[in-house]
Amino acid sequence: IEDDLVDEMATLRTIGREALPYRMEVARSVADARRLLAQGRFDVILADYKLSDGTSFDLMDDFADDLVIFITGAWDEAAAARALRLGVHDYLIKDTDRKYLKLLGYRVATALRQRRTERQLRDSEARLQAILDNAPAAISVRDMAGQLLLSNRHHADLAAAGGAAAAGAAADGKLVPEPPATVAQEVEESLVQPDGSQRTYHTVHFPIRDADGINRAMGAISVDITARKLAEQQIRNLAYFDPLTALPNRRMLLDRLQQALATSARHGNHGAVFFIDLDHFKALNDTLGHDHGDMLLVEVAKRLLACMRGEDTVARIGGDEFVVMAVSLSDAAKPAAAQAMAVGEKIVTSISRPYRLGSHTYSVTPSIGVTLFHGRELSQDEIIKRADVAMYQAKAAGRGTLRFFDPDMQAAQDQRRALEADLRSAVGAGQLSLFYQGQIDGRLGTVGAEALLRWQHPMLGLLLPEQFLQLAEQSGQCVPIGQWVIETACAQLGRWADDPRLRHLQLAVNVSTRQFRQSGFVEHLTQSLVAHGADPGHLRLELREALIRDDPQQTLLSMTALRSVGVHFAMDEFGMGLSSLAHLKRLPLDQIKIAQALLGRLESDPHDAAVVKTIIGIGRELGLTVMAAGVETAQQRELLRDLGCSLYQGHLFGQPVPLAEFERLLTAPSHAGLQVCA
Numbered sequence: 001i002e003d004d005l006v007d008e009m010a011t012l013r014t015i016g017r018e019a020l021p022y023r024m025e026v027a028r029s030v031a032d033a034r035r036l037l038a039q040g041r042f043d044v045i046l047a048d049y050k051l052s053d054g055t056s057f058d059l060m061d062d063f064a065d066d067l068v069i070f071i072t073g074a075w076d077e078a079a080a081a082r083a084l085r086l087g088v089h090d091y092l093i094k095d096t097d098r099k100y101l102k103l104l105g106y107r108v109a110t111a112l113r114q115r116r117t118e119r120q121l122r123d124s125e126a127r128l129q130a131i132l133d134n135a136p137a138a139i140s141v142r143d144m145a146g147q148l149l150l151s152n153r154h155h156a157d158l159a160a161a162g163g164a165a166a167a168g169a170a171a172d173g174k175l176v177p178e179p180p181a182t183v184a185q186e187v188e189e190s191l192v193q194p195d196g197s198q199r200t201y202h203t204v205h206f207p208i209r210d211a212d213g214i215n216r217a218m219g220a221i222s223v224d225i226t227a228r229k230l231a232e233q234q235i236r237n238l239a240y241f242d243p244l245t246a247l248p249n250r251r252m253l254l255d256r257l258q259q260a261l262a263t264s265a266r267h268g269n270h271g272a273v274f275f276i277d278l279d280h281f282k283a284l285n286d287t288l289g290h291d292h293g294d295m296l297l298v299e300v301a302k303r304l305l306a307c308m309r310g311e312d313t314v315a316r317i318g319g320d321e322f323v324v325m326a327v328s329l330s331d332a333a334k335p336a337a338a339q340a341m342a343v344g345e346k347i348v349t350s351i352s353r354p355y356r357l358g359s360h361t362y363s364v365t366p367s368i369g370v371t372l373f374h375g376r377e378l379s380q381d382e383i384i385k386r387a388d389v390a391m392y393q394a395k396a397a398g399r400g401t402l403r404f405f406d407p408d409m410q411a412a413q414d415q416r417r418a419l420e421a422d423l424r425s426a427v428g429a430g431q432l433s434l435f436y437q438g439q440i441d442g443r444l445g446t447v448g449a450e451a452l453l454r455w456q457h458p459m460l461g462l463l464l465p466e467q468f469l470q471l472a473e474q475s476g477q478c479v480p481i482g483q484w485v486i487e488t489a490c491a492q493l494g495r496w497a498d499d500p501r502l503r504h505l506q507l508a509v510n511v512s513t514r515q516f517r518q519s520g521f522v523e524h525l526t527q528s529l530v531a532h533g534a535d536p537g538h539l540r541l542e543l544r545e546a547l548i549r550d551d552p553q554q555t556l557l558s559m560t561a562l563r564s565v566g567v568h569f570a571m572d573e574f575g576m577g578l579s580s581l582a583h584l585k586r587l588p589l590d591q592i593k594i595a596q597a598l599l600g601r602l603e604s605d606p607h608d609a610a611v612v613k614t615i616i617g618i619g620r621e622l623g624l625t626v627m628a629a630g631v632e633t634a635q636q637r638e639l640l641r642d643l644g645c646s647l648y649q650g651h652l653f654g655q656p657v658p659l660a661e662f663e664r665l666l667t668a669p670s671h672a673g674l675q676v677c678a
Contacts, residue, residue: 001027001047001056002071007094011046011071014101015108030054037062043115044108046071049079060086067115069107071100089115138201138222141208149217158191158222182207182215189222199226242316244294245301253315253323257380260313260327265375267328270336274324274344275369275387276304278351279399281320284362286550292357293320296364299357303350307343323384329372336372337404344368344402352400365400367391372404420475422457423468427484431456434488435656438666439508439627442637442646446666448506448540450649451489452656453481473514482515487528492659493539494532501667508540510572513547517554522561529565536566542593544572548583556587563588570627575615584622592619594645596630602639609639616644 002008008026015024022043027033030053036042037059045063047056049072056070070083073094080091089111092100132139132152141150151159184206191199201222208217237243240252248256260271278300285293297320304314304322313325326343329336351366369390373383386405393403426432432455439448455463472478489509496502515521529536541562548555548571559569570591571584575598584592594615601608612628619626628640631650640648654665 001033001045001051001059003028003048003050003052007048007071010098010101011104014104028052030056030058033059034062037066042066043112044069046104046108048072057083057086063087067111069111071104136223138224139220141217141219143217144215155222188225199224200229201225245298245316247301247305247322248313248315250315250317253313253317253325254380254384256313257325257383260325261373261376261380263327264373268375269327269331270329270333270372270374271325271327272329272336272340272343272370272372273383273387274326274340274347275384275391276322276324276347276351276366277368277391277395278320279365279367279395281364284364288357288360288362292360292362295357296355296362299355300351300364303353304347307346307350323387333372333374340370340372340404341402344370348400348402367394367399368402369394370402370404416471419468420471420477423455423472423475423477426455426457427480431458432481432484433658434485434492435658436662437649437656438654438662439506440648440653442641442648446505447647448508449662450508450510450542450656451485451492453485453510454656469512473512478512478514479518482512482518483524485509486511486525489539490525490528490532490534493529493534496538497533497535502663504538506538506540506568508542508570510542513544513550516543516547516558517551522558525562525567526565529567536562537568540568540570540590542570542572545574545576548587552583552586559588572629575611584618584624589622589624591625591627591647593649594626594628596650599628599630599632599636599640599650603633603635609643612640612645613643620644 002011008028012024015022025036025042027036029051033047033051033056041064045066045068047059047068047070049056049070056072065087068088070080070088070091071094072091083091090107092103092107094100129152132150133154135152135154137152138155138158139150139152140148140155142148184204186202186204189201189203191201193199202225203220203222206219206221207215208219210216240249240255241247242249257273264271278296281293281296284296297316300322301314301316304324308314308324308326311327313323313327315323315325317323324343324347326340329339347368348366351364354361354363369387369392371383371386371390378386390403390405393406394401397403432453434451435454436449437452438446439450441447453465453469455468457463469478472481486509489507493507496505496507528534529539543555563569568590569588570593571589572593573595574592576595592615594612598608598612598615602612616626618624625647626645627647627649628636628645629649631637631640631648631652633652636650637648637652640646657665
């Protein structure tokens with residue numbers, strides 16, 4: 001920008017002589033300069049001070065961030081200072097002999113190098129800031145006085161969040177080292193957010209030294225580990241606590257029991273473990289649903305906690321089973337037992353109070369087993385096992401009560417577990433078989449048989465159903481065993497169908513409640529009948545009253561489906577439950593069997609005789625046949641006949657026997673009185 005042609009030419013010659021790689025544009029006034037500056041940016045602007053229409057100071061806004069060197073002979077030191085203050089990079093004073101031109105190329109090259117260096121530094125800082133801003137951490141640098149020198153976006157957001165800082169954080173909400181660290185330090189720090197929530201950070205504080213090794217600043221890198229800490233806590237909760245009640249689970253219980261054993265050994269005092277099972281809890285789930293069952297478990301947990309001291313432990317170890325551990329009882333066994341008894345009675349009273357579950361009021365009682373421990377005399381597992389055994393003693397005593405561990409019960413429990421293990425392999429090992437007991441019509445003779453399960457145990461010999469079926473029910477083995485019974489019975493009916501002497505026999509099979517409710521039971525039975533060529537009309541399933549009473553709708557659906565293919569039904573042990581006559585009318589029953597317990601006093605108890613007479617009358621009114629099970633004496637048979645019952649089963653007519661013997665007895669010529677009937 002030069003309005004003196006001589007000076008302009010001198011400048012152009014100087015730049016051309018030094019071969020500076022630039023294209024030159026010339027403006028001879030303020031207006032020309034504005035036009036050129038509006039067209040684009042320039043690397044260097046050489047500007048004279050006084051122009052024909054003003055001064056170069058009039059162009060300061062147009063220069064923006066361009067590199068400007070003033071060349072003038074018409075100003076003083078004050079004007080030069082003003083120019084530098086306004087952002088002019090340098091200036092040269094024109095002299096009459098033009099010596100300033102010797103400095104011009106040097107000044108331009110120096111200014112450009114400085115500008116390139118500044119630009120590279122800004123680019124480097126921008127790259128560093130971009131890296132810092134995208135790092136998943138709050139990063140800051142402060143001088144030794146605590147003044148902020150550098151921070152990234154996450155640190156700025158953290159500072160903007162404000163709030164009250166916890167240990168390790170400054171009062172203004174910025175995470176800083178306190179006091180300044182001389183070596184790198186790692187700490188966990190917390191910051192309370194304005195909404196009251198708390199964030200946790202893993203922070204590294206480190207010194208920043210100059211070339212002489214002197215600490216000049218302090219750096220801090222803080223990573224938000226709130227989510228990780230929460231996940232760790234959730235994992236710990238899953239590992240050690242019951243998700244429904246928030247009580248310790250079995251794993252945590254065993255850990256605390258181990259600590260209690262060590263403390264007991266050190267101080268010589270006793271502790272007690274209470275194994276608590278809720279009586280008839282399954283009935284609640286079946287009637288009101290599992291959501292109400294969960295509500296009850298939560299309420300029981302609260303009551304147990306209210307019964308115990310802070311140093312004691314209340315745990316839920318599964319289902320409706322809770323374990324309570326009381327510590328620091330008396331040094332002597334008898335006073336400790338008395339203390340444990342008092343705690344147990346308190347628990348029984350508390351749990352037995354009615355519960356409000358939504359719109360329902362429900363009551364439940366606990367069966368509690370208790371065992372004492374002293375030092376390390378017993379292992380954790382043995383202590384829990386003893387309390388478990390004692391709990392079963394409480395159930396056997398009538399439920400809703402408390403019992404202490406009995407060593408004899410432990411032996412019985414060990415035998416029970418061994419029997420359960422043997423039972424799991426009984427089907428595959430071919431140890432199960434069906435015995436057959438005849439069912440007699442007083443006028444026609446043997447009209448059918450009941451298939452009765454037997455287990456030939458390799459060590460204990462032949463076992464009757466009452467010796468293992470309850471165990472099978474509790475362990476879940478009743479379903480595969482029941483399937484085997486159905487399959488075997490259908491196969492037998494198929495074989496009898498080919499024998500003219502036996503093809504008319506009815507075969508009765510007991511079906512457990514659990515098996516009948518099993519998904520696919522109807523399909524499995526139907527397929528078995530078809531596969532073995534068995535006549536469905538010769539199969540009679542004997543069901544208990546509990547099945548019909550507890551779930552009448554589903555029972556009706558399954559019975560109707562099987563009745564449609566020809567299968568018959570009998571209600572077993574009738575007269576011992578509370579079956580509704582309405583259920584009897586709706587269900588597709590063919591027969592009711594008088595409970596054997598009623599026949600035992602038939603000859604001596606008029607009341608039982610009246611009950612039996614009523615049952616026979618009910619059967620007659622509903623069009624059902626009535627069979628008396630467990631007939632053992634001729635007098636019982638005569639009384640039953642007089643009351644109108646002519647179908648019998650019992651030892652009077654023959655013991656249950658293996659298949660071969662049963663068939664031999666029926667087909668022998670001497671079997672005249674109880675012949676097979678068509």
